[in-house]
Amino acid sequence: MITIKEAAKNKKQFILRCIILCMGLAFMALGVAFSIKADLGVSPISSVPYITGYISGLSTGTTTFIMNVLFVVIQILILRKQYDKFQLLQIPASLLFGVLIDLFEWIIKGLGYSNYLEQWGYCVLGILFLAFGVSLEVAAGLITNAGEGIVLAVCRVAPIKFGNMKVVFDVTLMLITVVISLIALHRLEGVREGTVAAAIFVGQVTKIFSRLLRPLSENIFRRTRTNRNRKPDQNKPL
DSSP states (O other), X not given: OOOHHHHHHOHHHHHHHHHHHHHHHHHHHHHHHHHHHHTSOOOHHXXXXXXXXXXXXXOHHHHHHHHHHHHHHHHHHHHGGGOOGGGGGHXXXXXXXXXXXXXXXXXXXXXXXXXXXXXXXXXXXXXXXXXXXXXXXXXXXXXXXXXXXXXXXXXXXXXXXXXXHHHHHHHHHHHHHHHHHHHHHSSXXXXXXXXXXXXXXXXXXXXXXXXXXXXXXXXXXXXXXXXXXXXOOTTSOX
């Protein structure tokens, strides 16, 4: 992740990172939209916004934004003076993410399915789009998503490995969704076999995409640094 000083020093690279981040958010939002369309359960991180939106009537994008702002507040409370203010960019990024979720839900609302296999087709698309979006977010190297930010914050103040804390975090979100669903609807909603598939495969597919994107992103950022540091040719005629 870059710092505020690094962003100010190379504005061209900062803008490029923002563009890549926005592309990542778009693919992630498309992934969420397809997972909702599949109706086999959404990813753990989207389960709480989905069920609260389902019950309250608010859009999933709106509840996602509200939850992410809450996550940012929790990060600040955990880290206090150690909190990197640059990560406040998570808030406008979350707003854009929420808007894009609602937009893509509207775009694909006409799609339907006639059998269980077609539902899994949408679910797989959701996983692929979500994983590719996360890999772009990582390649941008600008901010973490708000949910992952909480996991990182806990790991900074407690002797817990990131992988273990991520599992605890995901399971906690799924349990919250199950409890809310059973209390409010008296049935399970938002957490199904698709949720388990997302929990297992999104991270693995993200690693594959990240390996494929790493040479490209490193080359792009290296070129922007080279162009910035290149001195003008003193012998070049004016």
